[in-house]
Amino acid sequence: MRVKIGQETNFKPVAKHALKVHVWAGISRRGATNICVLDKTMDAPLYVQILKNLLVPFIDRAFEGTNYRFMQDNYPKHTSRLAKAFYEEEGIKWWPTPVSSADFNPIERAWELKYFIARDVKPMTKKELVDRITTFWSQRMTVEKCRFHIEHTHVVLPKIVDSEGGITGE
Numbered sequence: 531m532r533v534k535i536g537q538e539t540n541f542k543p544v545a546k547h548a549l550k551v552h553v554w555a556g557i558s559r560r561g562a563t564n565i566c567v568l569d570k571t572m573d574a575p576l577y578v579q580i581l582k583n584l585l586v587p588f589i590d591r592a593f594e595g596t597n598y599r600f601m602q603d604n605y606p607k608h609t610s611r612l613a614k615a616f617y618e619e620e621g622i623k624w625w626p627t628p629v630s631s632a633d634f635n636p637i638e639r640a641w642e643l644k645y646f647i648a649r650d651v652k653p654m655t656k657k658e659l660v661d662r663i664t665t666f667w668s669q670r671m672t673v674e675k676c677r678f679h680i681e682h683t684h685v686v687l688p689k690i691v692d693s694e695g696g697i698t699g700e
Contacts, residue, residue, distance in 0.1 A: 549659045554580050557640050559680055560592040562671040567660050574610040586620055599625040603635050639679040
C-alpha cells in the first residue's frame with residue numbers, strides 16, 4: 531500500500547491465511563480414506579472419534595483382515611494414552627515412527643493439497659475452502675497416487691541412512 535508522507539493510513543490488518551481448517555485423512559496402497567475437515571482444534575477424544583468413524587471402516591473394507599501397518603507422525607494426540615488404548619482395543623497395528631520423521635511418513639507427500647489450494651484455488655470463503663479440499667481428495671487421491679506416495683518411502687530410506695537420520699528434503 532502506498533501512502534503519501536504525512537497522510538494517515540486507514541487499513542485493517544489481514545491475516546496471512548485467514549481461512550483455516552484442520553484436516554485428517556489417510557492413504558494406503560489400496561487407496562485413500564475418506565477425509566475429515568474440522569473447523570475446531572483437535573484433542574485426543576476427537577482424534578479417537580475420527581479414527582473410529584474413518585480409519586476403522588477403511589481398514590475393514592480395504593484390508594478385510596489382511597496385513598497392514600498404521601503409520602502416522604508423533605503428534606501428541608496420536609500418541610496420547612487414549613489413542614494408544616484405542617489402537618490396542620481395536621487391534622490397530624500401529625507402527626510408531628521416529629519423532630519429526632516427515633521423510634518416513636508418506637502422507638506428508640500427499641499434502642500437495644496445500645499447494646493446490648494456495649496456488650490454484652485461492653478460496654474466499656471457508657465453505658469454498660472445505661469444498662475444494664474434499665473435491666481434491668476424492669478426485670485426485672487415486673489408488674495410483676497413494677501408491678506413488680507410499681513407494682517413494684523406499685527411495686527416501688537409503689538417503690535417510692546416508693544422512694545418518696537427517697532430513698533429506700525429498
